[in-house]
Amino acid sequence: MAQSPQxxxxxxxxATEKPLIxxxxxxxxxxxxxxxxxxxLDIYAKEFFALLGPSGCGKTTLMRMLAGFExxxxxxxELDGKxxxxxxxxxxxxxxxxxxxALFPHLSVYENIAFGLKRSDMxxxxxxxxxxxxxxxxxxxxxxxxxxxxxxxxxxxxxxxxRSLAKAPKxxxxxxxxxxxxxxxxxxxxxxxxxxxxxxxxTFVIVTHDQEEAMTxxxxxxxxxxxxxxQVATPDRxxxxxxxxxxxxxIGEVNFIEGHAAVVDGVATISWAEGQPPIRAKTDLSxxxxxxxxxxxxxxxxxxxxxxxxxxxxxxxxxxxxxLGNISTYHVELPDGKVIKAxxxxxxxxxxxxxxWEDTVWLSWTDTAGVVLxx
Amino acid sequence: MRRxxxxxxxxxxxxxxxxxxxxxxxxIYSFNESRLVTVWAGFSTKxxxxxxxxxxxxxxxxxxxxxxxxxxxxxxxxxxMAAYVMVRGGRFFGRTLFSGMVYAPLVMPEVIxxxxxxxxxxxxxxxxxxxxxxxxxxxxxxxxxxxxxxxRLVSFDKSLEEAALDLGCTPFDAFRSVTLPIIAPSVIAxxxxxxxxxxxxxxxxxxxxxxxxxxxxxxxFSAVRLGVTPEINAxxxxxxxxxxxxxxxxxxxxxxxxxxxKADEVRAAQG
Amino acid sequence: MRRFTLIAIPYLWLFALFLVxxxxxxxxxxxxxxLSIPPYGPQLDLSTGWDGVKAFFAELNWENxxxxxxDDLYWKAYLSSLKIALIATFFTLLVGFxxxxxxxxxxxxxxxxxxxxxxxxxxxxxxxxxxxxxGILGTEGYLNQLLLGIGLIDAPLTILNTNxxxxxxxxxxxxxxxxxxxxxxxxKMDDSLLxxxxxxxxTRTQAFWLVTAPxxxxxxxxxxxxxxxxxxxxxxxxxxxxxxxxxMIGKVLxxxxxxxxxxxxxxxxxxxxxxxxxIPIILFQRNEQKQxxxxx
Numbered sequence: 001m002a003q004s005p006q007x008x009x010x011x012x013x014x015a016t017e018k019p020l021i022x023x024x025x026x027x028x029x030x031x032x033x034x035x036x037x038x039x040x041l042d043i044y045a046k047e048f049f050a051l052l053g054p055s056g057c058g059k060t061t062l063m064r065m066l067a068g069f070e071x072x073x074x075x076x077x078e079l080d081g082k083x084x085x086x087x088x089x090x091x092x093x094x095x096x097x098x099x100x101x102a103l104f105p106h107l108s109v110y111e112n113i114a115f116g117l118k119r120s121d122m123x124x125x126x127x128x129x130x131x132x133x134x135x136x137x138x139x140x141x142x143x144x145x146x147x148x149x150x151x152x153x154x155x156x157x158x159x160x161x162x163r164s165l166a167k168a169p170k171x172x173x174x175x176x177x178x179x180x181x182x183x184x185x186x187x188x189x190x191x192x193x194x195x196x197x198x199x200x201x202x203t204f205v206i207v208t209h210d211q212e213e214a215m216t217x218x219x220x221x222x223x224x225x226x227x228x229x230x231q232v233a234t235p236d237r238x239x240x241x242x243x244x245x246x247x248x249x250x251i252g253e254v255n256f257i258e259g260h261a262a263v264v265d266g267v268a269t270i271s272w273a274e275g276q277p278p279i280r281a282k283t284d285l286s287x288x289x290x291x292x293x294x295x296x297x298x299x300x301x302x303x304x305x306x307x308x309x310x311x312x313x314x315x316x317x318x319x320x321x322x323x324l325g326n327i328s329t330y331h332v333e334l335p336d337g338k339v340i341k342a343x344x345x346x347x348x349x350x351x352x353x354x355x356x357w358e359d360t361v362w363l364s365w366t367d368t369a370g371v372v373l374x375x
Numbered sequence: 376m377r378r379x380x381x382x383x384x385x386x387x388x389x390x391x392x393x394x395x396x397x398x399x400x401x402x403i404y405s406f407n408e409s410r411l412v413t414v415w416a417g418f419s420t421k422x423x424x425x426x427x428x429x430x431x432x433x434x435x436x437x438x439x440x441x442x443x444x445x446x447x448x449x450x451x452x453x454x455x456m457a458a459y460v461m462v463r464g465g466r467f468f469g470r471t472l473f474s475g476m477v478y479a480p481l482v483m484p485e486v487i488x489x490x491x492x493x494x495x496x497x498x499x500x501x502x503x504x505x506x507x508x509x510x511x512x513x514x515x516x517x518x519x520x521x522x523x524x525x526x527r528l529v530s531f532d533k534s535l536e537e538a539a540l541d542l543g544c545t546p547f548d549a550f551r552s553v554t555l556p557i558i559a560p561s562v563i564a565x566x567x568x569x570x571x572x573x574x575x576x577x578x579x580x581x582x583x584x585x586x587x588x589x590x591x592x593x594x595x596f597s598a599v600r601l602g603v604t605p606e607i608n609a610x611x612x613x614x615x616x617x618x619x620x621x622x623x624x625x626x627x628x629x630x631x632x633x634x635x636x637k638a639d640e641v642r643a644a645q646g
Numbered sequence: 647m648r649r650f651t652l653i654a655i656p657y658l659w660l661f662a663l664f665l666v667x668x669x670x671x672x673x674x675x676x677x678x679x680x681l682s683i684p685p686y687g688p689q690l691d692l693s694t695g696w697d698g699v700k701a702f703f704a705e706l707n708w709e710n711x712x713x714x715x716x717d718d719l720y721w722k723a724y725l726s727s728l729k730i731a732l733i734a735t736f737f738t739l740l741v742g743f744x745x746x747x748x749x750x751x752x753x754x755x756x757x758x759x760x761x762x763x764x765x766x767x768x769x770x771x772x773x774x775x776x777x778x779x780x781g782i783l784g785t786e787g788y789l790n791q792l793l794l795g796i797g798l799i800d801a802p803l804t805i806l807n808t809n810x811x812x813x814x815x816x817x818x819x820x821x822x823x824x825x826x827x828x829x830x831x832x833x834k835m836d837d838s839l840l841x842x843x844x845x846x847x848x849t850r851t852q853a854f855w856l857v858t859a860p861x862x863x864x865x866x867x868x869x870x871x872x873x874x875x876x877x878x879x880x881x882x883x884x885x886x887x888x889x890x891x892x893x894m895i896g897k898v899l900x901x902x903x904x905x906x907x908x909x910x911x912x913x914x915x916x917x918x919x920x921x922x923x924x925i926p927i928i929l930f931q932r933n934e935q936k937q938x939x940x941x942x
Contacts, residue, residue: 069537089540102538106556116542150639167542383751386744387760393741394767394821397778400788404781413786457656467653476660482927484879486896487671487916490903494674494913495667497684514663517656547648575771578881578900592773599773599886603781611774618769626762 009219010234011044018081020045020171020203021066026075028061028227035061037227038075045170048197048204050218052211052250058227059207063173066205067096080170090119095169099176101160103148109159110135110144116167134162137196154185161193165200174206178213190216211251215239223247239296244375248294253329255300255340257293261285261372268372273336280311283372295370300342302330302355303362310364316340318359330355332363398615405608412603422609429606432594439574439591442505446512447569453513454520454569455562459550461521462528480518488515489582496583503585511583512573519572520565527561567625571618675913676706686909710914719898720915724922726893730809731878734816738873739866741817742824746865747858749825750832757833764829768822776815776886783811783887807889815883820876824869831865832858864937871930878926879919895919 011017019042028036035058043049051059064070065077068089076083084092095116103112113134117127135141138158143151148159157177164172177193178186194217197204208214214221215235222232223246231243242248245256259272263285270279270293279293307313319339320331323346330342342363355361405423409416426432457477464470480488492511496503535557539549555562577592584590598607677686688705690698714720749760767775782788783806790802805811835858843853877883881896888894895915903912 067537067541069540089537090543090545094541096538096541098534098538100532100534102532102534104535104538104553104557115539119543119548147639149636149643151643155643163538163542382744383748387748387752390741390745390748390821391763393818394763397782397818398767398770398775400782401774401778412781413784413788413791453656453659456652457660460653460656464649464653469657472665473653473657473660476657476664480664482875482923484876484896484919484923486879486881486899487668487920490899490912490916491667491671492663494670494909495663498670510663514659517659521656571769575773577773592771595773595777596882596886599777599780603777603784607777611771611777614771614774618771619766622762622766622769626758630758 009046011047012042012220017044019043020047020080021205022076022078022081023062024076024078026065026072026077028058028065028070029073034227036065036072039227039229041222041229041232043203043205045203046201048194048206048217048219050214050221051205051207051224052209052214052221053224054209054250057224059224060175062224063096063175063205063207066171067094067173068092093170094173095164095167095171096173096175097160097164097177099179101148101156101180103156103159103163105148108145108147109140109151112148112159113163113166115163120167130166134166137165137199138162153180154189157181157189161196165196165202168200169202171203171205174204176208177206178210179208186213193217215251223250225250241371242294242373245292245294245373246375248371248373253297253341253343254294255297257295257338259291259293260288261291261293262288267367270372273334273338276314276334276336277312279370280367281370281372282368285372285374289374292373293370294373295365297329297341297343298327298345299369300340300363300365302332302342302344303364304354304359306362307364311367312369313362313364314340315360315362318355318357318361321355321357330361332361398611401608402612402615405605405612407605407608410605412605412608422605423613426606426609426613431589432591432606432610435589435591435594438505438588442508442512442580442590443570443573446509446516446573447566449509449513450517450520450569451562451566454517454565455524457517457521458523458525458528462525462531477518477521480515481522483515485576485578489579492579493582503583504588507583507585508580508588508590511579512569512576515579516569516572519568520562523565523568524558524561527558531558567621671913671916673706674909675710675917676708677910677913678705678707678709679908679910684909685907710910711918713911714914714918719893723893723895723898724918727878727895728922730812730816730884730892730894731874731880734813734820734877735870735874737813738817738820738824739870742821742869743828743862743866745821746825746828746832749829750835761829764822764825772819773882775819776883779811779815779818779887780806783814806887807892809888809892811887811889812884812892812894815887816873816877816880819883820873823872823876827868827872828862828865831862835861864933864940867933868930868937871926871933875923875926875930878923 021041021043023039023041026036026039027034037058039062051062053059061070065072068084068087071085076085078084079092079094104115107115110131113131114127117130118124122130131144132141135144138161140155140158140162143155143159148156151159157180161174161177174193178189181189190213193204197217206214206217215238218235220232221235221238223230223238225246231238231247233241238247239251242251248254249256257270257272257279259270259279261268261270261283263269263283266282266284268281268283268285268291270281270291272279272293281293285291301307301310306315314334316332316334318330319333322329322331325346327343327345330344332340332342334340340363404412404415406418406420407415408419408421457473461474461477467473489511492507492514493503496507501507531554535553536549539553540546544552575592576590577596580590581593581596584593595607595610598604674686677688679685680687688702690702694701745764749757749764752760780787784790785802785804785806787806789805790799793799794802805814839857839861840853843857844850848856879896880894881900884892884894884897885900888897896919899912899915899919902908902915906912
């Protein structure tokens with residue numbers, strides 16, 4: 001595998017790298033409803049690729065097309081350079097881990113994992129060794145003889161994973177794989193998934209509506225909305241440099257300020273309210289435009305006194321305080337009624353709150369803290 | 376707080392007495408010594424002995440069981456196919472007609488079903504006998520089987536089938552090795568229902584049978600028209616006994632399976 | 647290809663053994679009685695080609711339908727069937743509702759047992775269950791013996807071979823069909839609804855009429871149709887328990903066919919019976935549809 005110049009795993013930045021999966025102008029209609037709208041996307045070998053979006057955005061349809069349960073209405077899907085439109089699901093080197101796990105209730109854990117192997121061209125004698133390997137990988141050796149209803153939810157999840165990995169597919173699809181687990185178990189399992197992905201070197205495509213999950217596990221995230229991919233990028237870029245209001249709003253908390261940007265030498269000056277100083281922000285834009293300025297709450301500093309040397313600062317009054325343990329979120333009301341959220345880390349035990357309701361405070365941030373969005 | 380009043384206790388008692396007393400009387404009087412069925416004259420099992428001598432009844436019983444076995448087996452195969460087509464078939468030409476034909480026999484009065492089949496057998500010049508009864512019974516009981524099986528298929532998690540396909544099964548293999556084992560209880564229930572319906576049927580069998588193929592219900596009906604006889608009481612008792620044992624066994628097995636499943640789940644949740 | 651076979655086999659079976667036979671009935675209902683084998687005409691004669699077909703259709707007519715509406719035996723039989731089915735359905739509801747209600751109120755661990763007790767008779771032979779009442783209701787039957795024995799009556803009652811016996815027979819054999827849907831509707835009902843109603847000032851009786859009854863409505867309707875529809879075309883019960891004056895259309899059809907050997911009239915009776923049944927069947931399906939929608 002070719003390495004990118006920085007020696008980081010980033011095949012999508014390497015023009016010579018061939019993608020494993022290639023969606024080209026794929027459209028999928030169900031009757032009058034367009035589930036996928038003219039979508040083009042490349043996914044590379046060994047990626048952990050996340051499809052993120054609200055329910056009904058088309059992410060599941062996209063995955064089911066990869067598995068072979070749906071056919072694109074127009075456009076082509078290539079796996080390893082070959083069009084797979086007419087390959088039925090049972091002949092694809094693609095396996096899927098279902099949201100419901102879809103474990104066969106009448107078969108034991110062992111038989112579930114062996115199910116696919118028995119239907120492959122693997123030698124009958126080699127099957128037990130492969131199943132054992134999978135059981136070891138997912139730490140299920142003790143449960144081989146149990147039926148699915150005799151094990152816990154977390155164990156069932158691992159059986160489903162082991163079963164779909166057993167045939168060593170080129171591509172593993174995971175449909176909301178952790179959706180049925182409780183929060184704590186979900187966090188543990190996320191790391192386990194990444195670990196297994198790395199160990200097996202399989203390409204993973206995960207569908208999720210949980211942005212935290214997508215950010216944790218994925219090498220790249222595609223944010224979808226209404227059958228269209230809005231942005232594909234690494235988790236940090238998605239968070240720090242969203243390309244649209246939709247993405248910024250979907251991932252994490254954010255403040256939006258509408259205004260008009262005047263751009264000079266890569267710096268936008270945004271006038272947004274009567275009597276307030278304009279916001280200054282670095283930007284790639286070259287022309288003046290209407291815009292939405294987006295800034296994350298944790299990038300905003302809250303102080304009692306007017307800060308010096310900060311390009312952006314506003315005065316307001318504390319309206320609400322949400323104490324979340326590790327952090328606190330302050331809702332600060334500006335004179336015109338607009339509310340801005342600011343977050344501070346509670347890195348010390350608080351004996352006494354620094355701010356309380358109706359205190360007058362200053363909010364300030366740098367010119368690189370936020371992004372200027374036009375979409 | 377549950378409210379279980381005297382009113383409720385009374386309605387249950389009266390209701391179940393109403394349901395069961397007639398059959399209990401029938402059973403008791405089958406052991407009556409006297410031929411006069413309404414007068415008790417002491418305990419005897421002679422009517423059972425007499426029944427065992429009655430070759431006409433035994434022949435009819437044998438034909439009935441044969442018809443029941445073949446028709447319910449055919450009905451189970453066809454009904455399961457029909458259910459699968461209805462639930463998973465997607466769209467095809469004449470789907471509305473198909474589901475109409477599956478449901479119509481359920482509400483069709485037996486006299487009409489019987490009449491139409493008889494006229495059909497005559498039209499195609501098929502001699503009436505065991506075969507025609509089997510065909511007739513298969514046709515109406517496959518619809519019952521399909522209702523039973525399709526209600527199970529509707530709640531069947533479709534992703535199980537998709538998982539099988541995903542793991543390399545052909546559609547037929549997926550049905551055989553995943554769907555069928557899971558819906559098996561409903562298929563068995565369908566078979567039992569079809570078998571019972573066939574054993575029970577008088578009207579359709581009367582239309583579809585020929586002189587050499589008298590089934591037990593036809594035989595009972597013609598005997599009963601003349602009034603109550605102790606032999607019929609004995610025969611009824613045997614039939615009630617078989618059904619009771621069968622149903623109680625089935626429900627005990629089911630109860631045990633449910634209890635075991637619950638225990639397993641509790642244990643699994645504890646880790 | 648496999649999918650095609652899967653669809654085709656049950657499709658063709660039902661087509662050949664349900665639809666075609668039924669169409670034959672419809673066709674014969676437009677024919678006339680003849681002393682021949684088969685005992686009706688016209689016969690389609692294809693040897694004369696297209697003219698034969700034309701002649702065949704020209705001879706089909708509505709005469710049997712005119713005859714049926716003209717002869718008061720038949721429309722009386724239809725009316726009497728409707729009346730008997732309606733009255734019997736009403737009594738089944740009267741008997742069935744308290745049982746279903748009590749079952750739904752019984753302790754959870756008892757309910758499967760009660761369910762089984764309701765379903766058990768359903769697996770037992772219909773014929774035998776009807777037969778059991780002959781011994782009970784006869785002039786010298788157990789009921790008269792009992793009533794005479796305790797001195798409630800002086801002379802035996804005549805119940806067997808009357809419409810009363812038919813009502814009893816229908817209530818008895820179709821009771822499970824009434825109890826099960828009502829029980830299913832009541833069992834889903836949350837007990838806290840009644841507590842809420844009482845909390846808001848209802849008496850228990852008011853709570854029953856304002857909360858329980860409306861929630862059980864669809865179950866009651868389903869149960870009534872499940873009893874009404876099959877009892878309308880019932881044959882076994884009127885012929886074993888009913889008298890010579892019990893007119894039910896199933897019995898008329900049977901006799902028209904087996905005793906009078908008048909196939910065309912028997913077929914016409916069948917077609918009209920089916921036309922009458924279409925209304926309750928459609929209403930029943932509407933009710934089921936509505937129920938599914940509120941559930942889903």
